[in-house]
Amino acid sequence: MAERKVLNKNYPADFDPKMIPRLLKPKNHQKKNRFMLPVPARCNKCGNYMSEGTKFNRRVEQVTEETYLGIEIYRFYFKCTNCSTELTIKTDPRNCGYLLFA
Numbered sequence: 001m002a003e004r005k006v007l008n009k010n011y012p013a014d015f016d017p018k019m020i021p022r023l024l025k026p027k028n029h030q031k032k033n034r035f036m037l038p039v040p041a042r043c044n045k046c047g048n049y050m051s052e053g054t055k056f057n058r059r060v061e062q063v064t065e066e067t068y069l070g071i072e073i074y075r076f077y078f079k080c081t082n083c084s085t086e087l088t089i090k091t092d093p094r095n096c097g098y099l100l101f102a
């Protein structure tokens with residue numbers, strides 16, 4: 001149990017942290033996480049209503065081609081709870097809201 005609290009670690013004399021390669025991801029790299037729907041939405045394919053607060057697994061990417069006054073815009077991808085059609089939400093910093101696409 002005490003081994004996890006070791007404060008002094010042994011680094012070899014020839015260790016150079018600059019030799020460790022950095023993990024560089026593209027700016028529009030998609031990340032997966034879980035979120036709650038910020039606005040009520042309706043699927044255009046099956047007409048299913050999804051209320052605000054419905055939980056989804058989403059993919060997030062940064063929209064690299066546009067910003068608003070230097071504020072980053074993000075696009076979220078998630079699936080309809082009824083028919084699994086992919087829906088898209090984009091943040092809209094100009095109107096402090098979201099743009100919904102189906």
Ligand SMILES: [Zn+2]
Nearest residue numbers: 043046080083
């Ligand atoms: Zn649907």
